[in-house]
Amino acid sequence: MTAPARPDVVETIAAVRGHVADARRAGQSIGLVPTMGALHEGHRSLIRRARERSGYVVVSIFVNPTQFVAGEDLDSYPRTLEADADACGRIGTDLVFAPSVEVMYRRDAVTTVQVSGLTETLCGPHRPGHFEGVTTVVSKLFNIVQPDVAFFGQKDAQQAVVLRKMVEDLDMPIEVEVCPTVREADGLAMSSRNAYLSPEQRQQAVSLFRALEGARQAIADGQRDAATLIARMRETLQSAGPCRIDYVDVVHPATLEPIDPVTCPVLIALAVRIGQSRLIDNIVVDPAMPA
Ligand code: PAF
Numbered sequence: 001m002t003a004p005a006r007p008d009v010v011e012t013i014a015a016v017r018g019h020v021a022d023a024r025r026a027g028q029s030i031g032l033v034p035t036m037g038a039l040h041e042g043h044r045s046l047i048r049r050a051r052e053r054s055g056y057v058v059v060s061i062f063v064n065p066t067q068f069v070a071g072e073d074l075d076s077y078p079r080t081l082e083a084d085a086d087a088c089g090r091i092g093t094d095l096v097f098a099p100s101v102e103v104m105y106r107r108d109a110v111t112t113v114q115v116s117g118l119t120e121t122l123c124g125p126h127r128p129g130h131f132e133g134v135t136t137v138v139s140k141l142f143n144i145v146q147p148d149v150a151f152f153g154q155k156d157a158q159q160a161v162v163l164r165k166m167v168e169d170l171d172m173p174i175e176v177e178v179c180p181t182v183r184e185a186d187g188l189a190m191s192s193r194n195a196y197l198s199p200e201q202r203q204q205a206v207s208l209f210r211a212l213e214g215a216r217q218a219i220a221d222g223q224r225d226a227a228t229l230i231a232r233m234r235e236t237l238q239s240a241g242p243c244r245i246d247y248v249d250v251v252h253p254a255t256l257e258p259i260d261p262v263t264c265p266v267l268i269a270l271a272v273r274i275g276q277s278r279l280i281d282n283i284v285v286d287p288a289m290p291a
Contacts, residue, residue, distance in 0.1 A: 006089040007059075009081075009096040013144050016097045020058065020145060023094070028055025032147035034138060037061040037098075038078035038192035039087050042182040046151040049179050051092045058145050059088050060097040062104060067133030073276070078192055097145070104140060112136045115162045115169070121256050122158045122269055123280065126246045134159055135166050142167075142174055150174055155181040155189045157267055157282045161256060181281070183209070189281045196277040200241070205274055207240030208281040211248070215268050216285050224287065226250040226260035229268070237272055246271035246278070253284050262287050 010016055020030055031054025033046045039061075050057045061084055068074035085096050112132050119131035142150065152160045160178045167174055182190045187209030188202075197205055211233040218229055233248045252259050253267040262285075269282035 006085060007093040007096050009085050009098055011097075011099055012103060013099070016058070016095065016144055019095050020056070023056035026055075029149070030054060030145065030147040031057045032141065032145045032150045033057070033059045033093075034141050034150065034152070035059060035061055035084075036063045036077065036192070037084050038080050038195070039084045040182075040190045040192060042153055042155065042190040044087065044091055045182050046153060046179050047088065047091050047093055049177065050149070050151050053149055053177070054147075056094045057092065058095045058097060058147065059093045060099075060141050060145070062097075062099055062137070062141075064104070064133060064137040065101060066105070066136060067130050069127050069130055072127075072278075073193070073196070076196075078195060097141075104137065113139045113166060113170075115166050118158070118162050118165055118256055121251070122247060122249060123271055124158075126271065131159070131162055135162060138163055139166065139170070139172075142172055147174055149177055151177050151179055153181060154178050155191065155281065157253075157269055158256065161254060187213070189279075191279065193277050193279065196275065198275065201275045201277065204241040204243070205277075205279055207237050207243075208270060208272055208279055210240075211236040211270065212268055212281060212283045215250075216283060219262055219285050219287050220290065224261040224263065226258070226262055226266075229262070233268075233270065237270070241274070244273040246273065 031050035033050050035043050047059060063077050065074055081098055088096050113135040114132045115135055164176045167176055186206050188205050214236055215229045215233055230248050237243055237245055248270040250259055250266050250268050259266050265284055265286040267282055267284050271280045
């Protein structure tokens, strides 16, 4: 059996542009999966989807410092480039772009991209500046790679909504495809930050999924009062063990405005700190659909 081909791993913008230009000349469409590395099954599902839809698949791996708020885990964020490049090769990535901070950010850069409104709710108030860091780095990646389609996970629902709006407002000729959340067998959403959980915290972390599924069931049983749903979810989270709830919200999936009562499809989203880990998760529930 032959070993899977390792993709080209490049660090400079010129090298990416060269590879992508060759692929375009060969008539291939370009798919981009932006990541911060420490790849898990959630990322791999995005790459597989990119492989299905694109002639040439680029995965970017960059732990973007500007989206970490002071005191967050920038320094301890897992950096596993070798293993990530091998994993990319196994699932058919053509190019890995792994720039340094110096390559991505000029020392004298003063330009950022900001999407207002949508970034001022849910995670926004708890992570000031985070989304500006995301939209700026993703704009840069879009300019560098110029993909036809970019793939993001539904687990970061707010990020996906914000990026879609950015693409629309700035007339970027890029399709944003949002792919389903990938979960562990017990329901915990896959995340690079799950690695920080102790065995006890890992067990406790299933409470996020249980809270969301409880809300889904309550809606299926006829509950429409968002305040009641939120109170029950908070109770599920708090009774599972020590945690700090950043928010539990029921909002419109596109505008992120609070919805109460639940008379249309809603995004139920939460963010909870367990130990050192800040975990997020969400589901979309349509009250008109049977359970
Ligand atoms: O979702 C992520 O991993 C990051 O926010 C992204 C989109 C790669 C930007 O750094």
